[in-house]
Amino acid sequence: MTLDDGTQIEADNILSSAGAAETLRLIDPNNPPVKAPPGDISFVESISVLDCAPADLGHRDTIVFYSDSPQFHYERPEEPVDLRSGIICSPNNFDYAEPLEDGRIRITALANPHYWMALPEEQYVAEKQRWNDRIISSALQHIPDFRGRVIDTDVFTPRTIRRFTGHLNGCVYGAPEKWVNGQTPLSNLFLCGTDQGFLGIVGAMLSGITIANRHLLK
Numbered sequence: 001m002t003l004d005d006g007t008q009i010e011a012d013n014i015l016s017s018a019g020a021a022e023t024l025r026l027i028d029p030n031n032p033p034v035k036a037p038p039g040d041i042s043f044v045e046s047i048s049v050l051d052c053a054p055a056d057l058g059h060r061d062t063i064v065f066y067s068d069s070p071q072f073h074y075e076r077p078e079e080p081v082d083l084r085s086g087i088i089c090s091p092n093n094f095d096y097a098e099p100l101e102d103g104r105i106r107i108t109a110l111a112n113p114h115y116w117m118a119l120p121e122e123q124y125v126a127e128k129q130r131w132n133d134r135i136i137s138s139a140l141q142h143i144p145d146f147r148g149r150v151i152d153t154d155v156f157t158p159r160t161i162r163r164f165t166g167h168l169n170g171c172v173y174g175a176p177e178k179w180v181n182g183q184t185p186l187s188n189l190f191l192c193g194t195d196q197g198f199l200g201i202v203g204a205m206l207s208g209i210t211i212a213n214r215h216l217l218k
Contacts, residue, residue, distance in 0.1 A: 013188045014188065014190070016189060016191055016192070016193075017192050017193035018166065019038065019039075019167055019171065020036040020038075020175050020179055020191055020195040020196075021038040021168055022038075022166055022168060023191060024036055024185075027184075033184075033185040034185055036175060036195075037176060037177060038167075038168035039168075039169060039176060039194075040076045041074070041075070041172065042113045042161060042169060042170040042172050042173075043109060043111050043172060044080075044131060044135065044155065044158070045106060045156050046132045046136060046153070046155050047105075048107075048136070048146065048153055049102045050102065050103030050105065050149045050151065051102075051149050051151050053099070054093060054103055054143075057146055057149065059090060059105075059143045060093055061093060062089070062091075062093045064089075064142055065085075065087055066087075066088070066139070067084060067085040068141065069084045073085070075110075076110070076113070080111060080115045080116065080131060081134065082110040083134060085109065085110065086107055086109040086135065086138065086139055087106075087107070087108040087109075088106070088107050088139055089105075089106040089108070090104065090105055090106075091104050102151075107136060109135050111157060111158055113170045116157040117169070119159075124157075124159065128155045128157060129155075131155075132153065157170070173194060173200075174193070174194030174195050178195065178196060179191045180197075181214075183215075190215050191211070192207045192211040193208070197210065
């Protein structure tokens with residue numbers, strides 16, 4: 001394996017969590033040995049820092065899953081952000097030994113990665129602010145209004161995810177076609193992560209353990 005700075009690393013086996021399509025492109029960027037459609041499910045996340053704890057405003061839940069429509073739509077939305085559902089996370093409400101310094105509320109909603117990738121930079125910044133306001137307004141149907149206590153805000157989008165992880169489409173939840181056995185066209189290169197197994201952090205962790213046990217501990 002050759003790193004960006006030219007450093008070469010050798011190993012008998014490699015477990016890649018880069019993603020199926022991304023891993024195959026690393027084998028041959030111009031002609032990947034197998035076509036793997038990248039995932040298309042991503043999200044926008046609003047992060048608000050408060051001058052108080054969420055519990056001081058009457059919000060004591062650690063996490064809230066909400067849907068304002070009878071049926072949950074687990075799909076890439078047509079709109080830039082799907083305001084019909086979301087996840088509200090309040091880290092302060094976990095039972096830490098020491099309380100967090102700042103109050104924090106995170107709101108996550110499904111997003112259309114193609115919309116966010118295509119925006120010119122100036123419009124991208126403005127759209128992040130506009131949709132942040134709309135995401136918060138939607139979530140306020142389920143938690144107390146905290147907007148008057150916000151001292152800092154951050155927003156990330158599928159574009160942010162692509163920049164810092166290299167995942168095509170800013171994909172988070174894995175490819176539509178799973179590589180269950182973790183095998184690739186190279187005999188000593190194996191896939192792990194959400195493209196191989198289940199969703200989320202737990203799914204990715206279990207995938208790494210499963211593939212290591214199956215292929216490396218023989």
